[in-house]
Amino acid sequence: MAARLQEAAFDPGAETNVFLAETAGAGAAVSFTGLVRSLPNDPVLGVTLECYPELAQSQIGAIIADAVARFGLLKATVIHRYGALQPGEPIVQVMTLAPRREAAFKGAEFLMDFLKTDAPFWKKETTPAGDRWVEARVADDDARERWR
Amino acid sequence: MKVLYFAWLRERLNRGEEDVSPPPEVVTVGDLIAWLRSRDEAADLAMRKPELVKAAIDTKIVPHDTPLGDARVVALFPPMTGG
Numbered sequence: 001m002a003a004r005l006q007e008a009a010f011d012p013g014a015e016t017n018v019f020l021a022e023t024a025g026a027g028a029a030v031s032f033t034g035l036v037r038s039l040p041n042d043p044v045l046g047v048t049l050e051c052y053p054e055l056a057q058s059q060i061g062a063i064i065a066d067a068v069a070r071f072g073l074l075k076a077t078v079i080h081r082y083g084a085l086q087p088g089e090p091i092v093q094v095m096t097l098a099p100r101r102e103a104a105f106k107g108a109e110f111l112m113d114f115l116k117t118d119a120p121f122w123k124k125e126t127t128p129a130g131d132r133w134v135e136a137r138v139a140d141d142d143a144r145e146r147w148r
Numbered sequence: 149m150k151v152l153y154f155a156w157l158r159e160r161l162n163r164g165e166e167d168v169s170p171p172p173e174v175v176t177v178g179d180l181i182a183w184l185r186s187r188d189e190a191a192d193l194a195m196r197k198p199e200l201v202k203a204a205i206d207t208k209i210v211p212h213d214t215p216l217g218d219a220r221v222v223a224l225f226p227p228m229t230g231g
Binding site: 118 | 155158204209223227230
């Protein structure tokens with residue numbers, strides 16, 4: 001189990017290979033990568049992620065422990081970046097390992113839903129019209145609540 | 149007690165942290181927010197919707213009715229937008 005916070009870029013493929021190097025007893029692994037979004041009708045020039053590192057470490061650790069207990073995961077890793085990022089760059093990677101695919105998929109989805117609302121990161125987007133703080137989405141709260 | 153501010157709260161207050169000594173009648177996180185608002189106009193404006201202010205005491209996220217107790221660090225921040 002690992003929670004990694006870092007400012008530096010990471011290589012999702014290389015991280016997946018490291019994660020898959022040890023899979024004793026597992027039948028399923030899921031890897032999810034979240035990227036800096038920039039859409040044609042809503043272009044973003046860059047994103048700055050502010051972070052409260054001490055709280056992020058403990059929150060992500062608790063979310064991972066919860067996911068492992070809930071879905072019987074054999075292993076789970078979260079990598080989350082902070083600082084300045086460009087469109088298309090990976091922000092977050094979630095990887096789960098489980099005996100069967102259902103638990104691996106659900107575990108990864110659960111981890112992402114909780115990271116969105118419970119991990120202390122704040123996104124500020126730079127757009128052609130200026131900078132703006134990303135507002136929390138009701139849809140993200142709803143996604144988290146369905147696990148209750 | 150140290151108070152930390154993050155994201156737009158930090159920007160609107162123009163400071164990331166401060167040391168404060170609230171009076172004894174400030175018992176809960178909600179009391180602390182109200183007291184901080186009463187001290188200066190920028191804080192009053194920035195936290196005029198207390199439901200948009202989340203809090204953590206010594207790196208544990210807590211609701212506003214939580215007693216401050218022997219808190220060393222109280223962090224105040226907007227709803228989180230990670231992932």
